[in-house]
Amino acid sequence: MTSRRSFIQKLSAGIAIPGLFSFNSPHHIASNTINHSIQGEEFWNDVRKKFPLKDSRVYLNNGTFGPSPQVVLDALQSSFEETNTSGEYGHIEPEREKLAAYVGIKTSEISLTHNTTEGINIICWGLPLKAGDEVIITLHEHVGNALPWLNRAKLHGIILKPFEPKATQAENLDLIKSLVTPKTKVIAIPHVTCTTGLVFPIKEISAFARSKGIFTAIDGAHGAGTFDLNLNDLGCDLYTSSYHKWVLGPNGTGFLYVREEVLEQVQAYQVGAYSDLGWDMYQNPPEFKGYVPTAHRFDYGSQSLPMMKGAVAATYFHAEIGKGKVEARVRELNQYLFDGLVEMNSLLDVLSPSESESRISMVTFKPKKMNFQEAAGLISKEGFRISQVPESKLDAIRISTHIYNSKAEIDSFLEATKKVLG
Secondary structure, three states: OOOHHHHHHHHHOOOOOOOOEOOOOOOOEOOOOOOOOOOHHHHHHHHHOOOOOOOOOEEOEOOOOOOOOHHHHHHHHHHHHHHHHHOOOOOOHHHHHHHHHHOOOOHHHEEEEOOHHHHHHHHHHHOOOOOOOEEEEEOOOOHHHHHHHHHHHHHHOOEEEEEOOOOOHHHHHHHHHHHOOOOEEEEEEEOEOOOOOOEOOHHHHHHHHHHOOOEEEEEOOOOEOOEOOOHHHHOOOEEEEEOOOOOOOOOOOEEEEEOHHHHHHOOOOOOOOOOEOOEEOOOOOOEEOOEOOOHHHHOOOOOOHHHHHHHHHHHHHHHHHOHHHHHHHHHHHHHHHHHHHHOOOOOEEEOOOOOHHHOOOEEEEEEOOOOHHHHHHHHHHOOEEOEEEOHHHOOEEEEEOOOOOOHHHHHHHHHHHHHHHO
16 A cells, blocks of 8 residues: 555645645645544544534544545635636546545546546446346435436346345355356445445456456445545456545546446547547548547536645545545544444344444444434434434435544444434
């Protein structure tokens, strides 16, 4: 894995972000950012100060939206002002290079999208499938992964094989292996389910799938920004995510990873400027010279440079803290929350897996003696932003914590939950 220092140095060339890197010395980390001289809860309390989140409510819903640190807002504002005062809206290729480096892939393997669902649609419609081909999928999909595949099944006759996830990584790997038949063409599952926060063993699943000639198409909405993610090492064929959740970047920014070995097997259907190798309407017949030999063919036309600058600023923020350190903290808070909820087993059922490897950032529970919507409403009134999970017939409550949260906030939430449910 790339070290924090070398990652920052690789990303810093050619971009200046106010409050994060000096304009004159792009490799210099400003002293008013992350203070690595302090440790423990004091360090994370200092990180919390980098976010403009109000203290009037405890935010526990990062699985829906990740509030940005101030440095991201500064980067957005600076780029919007520069763009609109100079009239030069610029191109996003330098940002593309930095965003590819953040997840450990080649610049040629990343397409810059607006969200995870956009990437899933590119995957779903681009893969070479015909009627009768099977796609393995879960019963715990977000609408953004479910609907595209349901739509293609409706229109093209592919067969979806949904399954109920098991409690452990070993069980889920064995289950997926058991579902494969000679007709299986794609395993289209989430890295982390949006329902219970279950983590699938994507590296092992990808290795198995490749040995069988099966595509792995991963919904990574909850993967980027939680794991110390290196997609080249993960080994999947296709992976799509958003920057507005766990990366803590702007809404309307995301990416699609297409492993270079499978690029020519994924058909581009929506194209435009920068997707092509050239075209000529004056030829008879008009000529289209083909697609650019990279994943850039899947994004096209004018992109928002300020939004991509904001996404890059968010990855810098993670890198400055240390991607491994971010993952460790996310896991630490998740375990702390999980343990606290398990102690309330007379009041609620924890639906998230107990195996620590099968969790990272979210815990879902269901009240035993109260309707989940009523309970969620009452907990919210105590000053907490949480999420309801009617999906997959769970009728539950999901709590998702990130690096701006503290153990004290979790303690406060646990006390409020006990008060409401007791």
